[in-house]
Amino acid sequence: VGRPKPGTRIEIRDKDGYPVPKGQKGEILILGNTVSSGYYKAPELDKKAFFYEKEGNKTLRGYRTGDEGYLRNGMLYYCGRIDLQIKLHGYRIEIEDVENNLLKLKEIERAVVIPNIKDGKAKSLTAYIVYKGQVAEPFDTALILKKQLKEFLPDYMIPKKFIFLDEFPINNNGKIDRKLLGGLQK
Secondary structure, eight states, rough: OOOTTTEEEEEEEEETOOBBOOTEEEEEEETTTSSSSOOOTHHHHHHHHHHEEEEEEEEEEHHHHHHHHEEETEEEEEEEEGGGGETTEEEEEHHHHHHHHHHSSTTEEEEEEEEEETTEEEEEEEEEESSSOOSOOHHHHHHHHHHHTTSOOOOGGGGEEEEEEESSBBBSSBBOOOHEEEEEET
């Protein structure tokens, strides 16, 4: 990503808020006078993301990004969203990694992957696809895509189910509505 600008400090912390050892992954936190005072008219979001921290006789504003990363030689490296990481069959999976590999397939215009959660655990993955061509038989097309994905991903990361859509639903923030997509398969 780069290096922090003057007035900004980047820290990497674990899920309990403690600094991780140098070079290890954790949540990216931004601290300093460049951090916003909060979201516009969204106090609930503010409580989750923004915080204040004492440092000597100063109080610093901080922001929890929700992104995973690490620092090496002062350079910040981004590893994906924390809320898009799951454990499936004992393997830690970055959902964005599966999505990015789906986009390597020439027939796929857009892709979103949603974990299927049961009893608090991920059981499988479903890929929602905007396909460039016609999908005559969804089952057969899904089998072809799964076979092609094996070139890029291990078996445990390949979505079990594929759902073909003309377009993705968009939420109020202009982003793909993952929650609505997840409800389509039920």
